[in-house]
Amino acid sequence: xxxxxxxxxxxxxxxxxxxxxxxxxxxxxxxxxxxxxxxxxxxxxxxxxxxxxxxxxxxxxxxxxxxxxxxxxxxxxxxxxxxxxxxxxxxxxxxxxxxxxxxxxxxxxxxxxxxxxxxxxxxxxxxxxxxxxxxxxxxxxxxxxxxxxxxxxxxxxxxxxxxxxxxxxxxxxxxxxxxxxxxxxxxxxxxxxxxxxxxxxxxxxxxxxxxxxxxxxxxxxxxxxxxxxxxxxxxxxxxxxxxxxxxxxxxxxxxxxxxxxxxxxxxxxxxxxxxxxxxxxxxxxxxxxxxxxxxxxxxxxxxxxxxxxxxxxxxxxxxxxxxxxxx
Numbered sequence: 001x002x003x004x005x006x007x008x009x010x011x012x013x014x015x016x017x018x019x020x021x022x023x024x025x026x027x028x029x030x031x032x033x034x035x036x037x038x039x040x041x042x043x044x045x046x047x048x049x050x051x052x053x054x055x056x057x058x059x060x061x062x063x064x065x066x067x068x069x070x071x072x073x074x075x076x077x078x079x080x081x082x083x084x085x086x087x088x089x090x091x092x093x094x095x096x097x098x099x100x101x102x103x104x105x106x107x108x109x110x111x112x113x114x115x116x117x118x119x120x121x122x123x124x125x126x127x128x129x130x131x132x133x134x135x136x137x138x139x140x141x142x143x144x145x146x147x148x149x150x151x152x153x154x155x156x157x158x159x160x161x162x163x164x165x166x167x168x169x170x171x172x173x174x175x176x177x178x179x180x181x182x183x184x185x186x187x188x189x190x191x192x193x194x195x196x197x198x199x200x201x202x203x204x205x206x207x208x209x210x211x212x213x214x215x216x217x218x219x220x221x222x223x224x225x226x227x228x229x230x231x232x233x234x235x236x237x238x239x240x241x242x243x244x245x246x247x248x249x250x251x252x253x254x255x256x257x258x259x260x261x262x263x264x265x266x267x268x269x270x271x272x273x274x275x276x277x278x279x280x281x282x283x284x285x286x287x288x289x290x291x292x293x294x295x296x297x298x299x300x301x302x303x304x305x306x307x308x309x310x311x312x313x314x315x316x317x318x319x320x321x322x323x324x325x326x327x
Contacts, residue, residue, distance in 0.1 A: 009095045013053070017091055017102065023047040043105060050105035051090065058099050061304060065153035067243060068092055071101060073154060073161035074242055077146060077218070085139050085238050106238050112226030114258070119316040123224075123258050127231050134270045135237045136223055140253055141274030146218040148247035161218075163247040169210040171248075172296060176203050179303040183321075186306040186314065202325035206295055216247035224258035250275075251289035255297035257320070263290055295324040 010026055017024055028045040032052065039056035058067065075089035087103035094100070111132060112125040125132075148154055151171045152163030165171040180199055187193070221244035222228050230238040246252070254263055265272075265283050272283055298321040305314040 009098065012095050013091075013100060013102075016093065016095075017046070020091065021047075022051075022090060024051065029053075039099075048090070048104065052087070052103050052105050054099075054101040054103075056099045056101075057097070059304075060307070062099070062243070066155045068094060068099060069155040070153065070161065070245065071242070073156055074245065077161070081142070081146065083142055085236060086240070086242070087238065106230055106232075106240075108230035108232040108238060110227055111229035111231050111237070114225050114227055116312055116316050119312070119319055121257055121316060123226050125226050129226075132229065132231060132237055133224075136229065136239070137268065137271035138274045139237065139239060140220065140223060140250075141271050143220060144217045144250040144253070144275065148216045148218060151216040151247050154245075154247050161247070163216055168212045168216070168249045169207060172207045172210065176207060176296065176299060179299050182303040182306045183299070183318070186311075187318075190311065192318070198322070198325055202295065203299060205326055206292060209292055212249040212251070212289060214249065217250050219246050219248040219250060219253045221245050221253070222256065223253060224256050226258075249289060249293075251286055252293055252297070254290045255293045257298075259290075260294075263287065295321065295326070298324055 010029060014024055014026055024044050024046040026044070028043075030043060032041040032043045039054045042053040042055070044051050044053060056062075071089060071092040075092060078084055078086060078088055087106050089101065089103055091100070091102040109126070111127050111129075112123060114121060114123050116122075149157065149160065149162035151165040151168050152175070154161035154163050163171070165174065180203060183199070220239055220242060222241060223239055225241075228239060228241045230240055232238065254268070265280075265287065268283070268287070272278065272286075277283060277286065298317055302314060302317040302321050305311070305317065308314055
């Protein structure tokens with residue numbers, strides 16, 4: 001989406017914000033230096049101070065999961081839970097074919113960025129990685145205390161966010177079949193030899209081992225990606241980009257490949273302490289679940305990029321996925 005298209009829709013946004021008592025100065029509207037993976041970002045002055053506007057063309061996965069409803073629910077959660085280090089959401093909705101999210105401007109610098117090189121992923125940190133990870137872990141402990149009614153990608157049900165599955169296992173039993181189908185179709189299209197039996201058999205074996213029977217909690221889903229972390233002059237951090245937040249087993253949070261190099265009891269001690277998880281057996285069970293879910297995270301991530309024009313990310317995750325299969 002280009003600037004001209006957004007500017008043509010700016011009048012609509014001005015009116016909608018005015019209905020919420022927010023007056024923005026359209027003449028101050030300009031492109032912001034930070035650009036997200038799937039969105040363009042703009043900044044504008046308002047009666048509440050500077051605001052950030054995210055504008056995105058939604059992918060099929062976002063549409064299927066009604067991401068606009070999720071952000072509406074998150075707005076209410078953030079309003080009630082002031083200790084969550086993230087931006088307030090003042091508006092979320094669709095303007096014509098574009099998803100628009102308006103938040104307050106947060107002061108800080110990105111912790112770094114994630115890059116792909118030679119089909120391998122690297123997180124480049126521009127701040128003290130381990131010092132800030134402790135802050136992230138404490139923030140995640142706060143987030144993971146928020147319970148949702150059911151598992152999966154949450155939408156508004158009644159007056160709160162809820163998933164569509166009674167258990168964490170049922171979520172994967174239903175969703176994984178679609179993810180596998182998407183990957184195999186893409187493999188055929190780009191002439192990568194499909195490994196149908198290997199992939200399906202391996203994933204089924206992993207899902208059969210899921211025994212988590214705790215509550216569905218709010219999981220950020222991308223909290224270790226340094227481009228999603230804003231550092232405020234070394235004093236604190238903000239977590240950005242909640243598009244992949246989900247009602248899940250909290251162990252799912254740590255399946256992102258950014259955590260892989262340092263997940264053990266010592267690395268997660270700040271998290272365990274903040275969460276009040278002090279029993280060794282409970283901590284070990286948590287770590288066991290992280291390792292179990294990693295191939296499922298790769299399966300989800302691989303299919304998410306199956307329709308990209310540039311398949312570099314797809315192929316990088318694809319390699320990791322097949323290498324992770326337990327057969």
